[in-house]
Amino acid sequence: MVKEYLECSVCGRKFPRGQGIVVSKSGFTLYFHSSKCASKFLRLLLERLDEECAGRSIREVLEELEEARKSRVREKKI
Numbered sequence: 001m002v003k004e005y006l007e008c009s010v011c012g013r014k015f016p017r018g019q020g021i022v023v024s025k026s027g028f029t030l031y032f033h034s035s036k037c038a039s040k041f042l043r044l045l046l047e048r049l050d051e052e053c054a055g056r057s058i059r060e061v062l063e064e065l066e067e068a069r070k071s072r073v074r075e076k077k078i
Helices: 033-046 049-075
Strands: 005-007 014-016 019-025 028-032
Touching: 019 033, 028 049
Parallel strands: none
Antiparallel strands: 005 014, 019 028
């Protein structure tokens, strides 16, 4: 059996398929061998996004995560 290796989009390190983080969006497939490389990419991407576009999406995600967090807290109290 031949192992397939992917290459990290940030640092170029090769890692076996099934490990790391793989994200597909808008026709791009991004490969990250570690959460450190994924966060580096995300930080750079957010710095370059248009304020109007990014602001709305960030607000929606924060609201969604807050609702999920509140529902988990309610579940633990019962």
